[in-house]
Amino acid sequence: MLLKFTLNGKAVEAECPPGMRAVDLLREHFALTGVKEGCSEGECGACSILVGNASRLSCLMLACQLEGQDIVTVEGLQGENGVLHPVQQAFVDQGAVQCGYCSPGMLISALDLLARNPRPSRVQIREGLSGNLCRCTGYQKIIDAVEAASLTMAGDGDD
Amino acid sequence: MINQVWEPRTIEELLLLKTENPNAALMAGGTDLLVWMHSGRRAVFQLIMTGRVPEMTAITVSDAELTIGAAVSVQQILDHQAGRSGWPLLYKALNTIGSPPIRHMATLGGNICSASPAGDSLPALYIMQARVELAGKAGRREVPACEFITGPGRTTIRDDEVLINIRIPRPPGSQRFGFIKLGQRQSLAISIASLAYAYTMGDQQKIDDIALAWGSVGPTVMRFPEIEAGMRGRMIDIPLLESAAPLVSARVQPIDDIRASAAYRRLVAGRMLYYLLE
Numbered sequence: 001m002l003l004k005f006t007l008n009g010k011a012v013e014a015e016c017p018p019g020m021r022a023v024d025l026l027r028e029h030f031a032l033t034g035v036k037e038g039c040s041e042g043e044c045g046a047c048s049i050l051v052g053n054a055s056r057l058s059c060l061m062l063a064c065q066l067e068g069q070d071i072v073t074v075e076g077l078q079g080e081n082g083v084l085h086p087v088q089q090a091f092v093d094q095g096a097v098q099c100g101y102c103s104p105g106m107l108i109s110a111l112d113l114l115a116r117n118p119r120p121s122r123v124q125i126r127e128g129l130s131g132n133l134c135r136c137t138g139y140q141k142i143i144d145a146v147e148a149a150s151l152t153m154a155g156d157g158d159d
Numbered sequence: 160m161i162n163q164v165w166e167p168r169t170i171e172e173l174l175l176l177k178t179e180n181p182n183a184a185l186m187a188g189g190t191d192l193l194v195w196m197h198s199g200r201r202a203v204f205q206l207i208m209t210g211r212v213p214e215m216t217a218i219t220v221s222d223a224e225l226t227i228g229a230a231v232s233v234q235q236i237l238d239h240q241a242g243r244s245g246w247p248l249l250y251k252a253l254n255t256i257g258s259p260p261i262r263h264m265a266t267l268g269g270n271i272c273s274a275s276p277a278g279d280s281l282p283a284l285y286i287m288q289a290r291v292e293l294a295g296k297a298g299r300r301e302v303p304a305c306e307f308i309t310g311p312g313r314t315t316i317r318d319d320e321v322l323i324n325i326r327i328p329r330p331p332g333s334q335r336f337g338f339i340k341l342g343q344r345q346s347l348a349i350s351i352a353s354l355a356y357a358y359t360m361g362d363q364q365k366i367d368d369i370a371l372a373w374g375s376v377g378p379t380v381m382r383f384p385e386i387e388a389g390m391r392g393r394m395i396d397i398p399l400l401e402s403a404a405p406l407v408s409a410r411v412q413p414i415d416d417i418r419a420s421a422a423y424r425r426l427v428a429g430r431m432l433y434y435l436l437e
Contacts, residue, residue, distance in 0.1 A: 019161025055260040130346035131258025
């Protein structure tokens, strides 16, 4: 089937077999390997993407569900000139990345959270990230980073 | 291996596809189906996606009841102000499903049709006397949710039928309610035991009417009318709950599985009643 959708701000087309999963289309056809497959069953969040403004798990979506949608992967977060998105910068500044495998999913979930709730409490940040597992960091610096990003994005940051 | 996917845009198209292809699986959010397909638990060759059918993706509120399309996402239900304020027990239960992205994809219709003994929406739906509306070759019919689900993974849906809507009567505003879910984690957890409760108070702080429903401690949601009857007219206090808890433990039918032992579930099913003191 032929699919047409918006991917990281650009109109794209793709031909794919009917049963292909979204994660496979994004990784294999579009080479967007920032979308990770951690568990294949919706339990880890590493495959998270934005569909419209909402996070979804691409390992539990068929490619045809992308049709007509506005899709953002982690590769779409930075600016045209390579400037990191405030959430990405906050992850760097706060030391929230170790192996990096959970990071794309964490960033996507953070964006979903901040779109719904621009000034989340730490409890709300935990809830917003509760679909993403991290084996390295113990989560604290990830929560610090999302908190810092929310301040920056709301205009209260140091920058 | 899926070799055919349809995405009907109208209810007529959907029903025609289902009657012509009785072996086709239906998919809305896919948060159970795609997991089963990946693990090999279900072999699916034809798939009918329901997410673009207007009637199945609508929520309507009237004075009398809440109607939720079977393909409405859990998050859309949670975001619906009138639904949330009139049916707060449902809101509490839905908030325990999966995780944020799962709630953006999963549907109430799917939670019902999957009919897991651990389905998080189910105890609340039973207490709230929810009904499901099905459409098929023989037309439409409505069934109480508690009669629709017959066992683990089993419902009375026919091969040519599609679950279209869930209808829930408006509960009394004075009702007190709660939903407790015990799991190994606070999120992304399949429940080990759960309890939905709702009651109204009469004179002198005595229970007027009460409904209790347990999940994950039997093949389907469990209710015990005789225990409920015994609580009517009584005050909610420790003596009442101390006498009721062992009656619950004696009646539930839990199993041992990777999440918990039957013995633990049996014990905790009774103990969860103490949450009524909150």
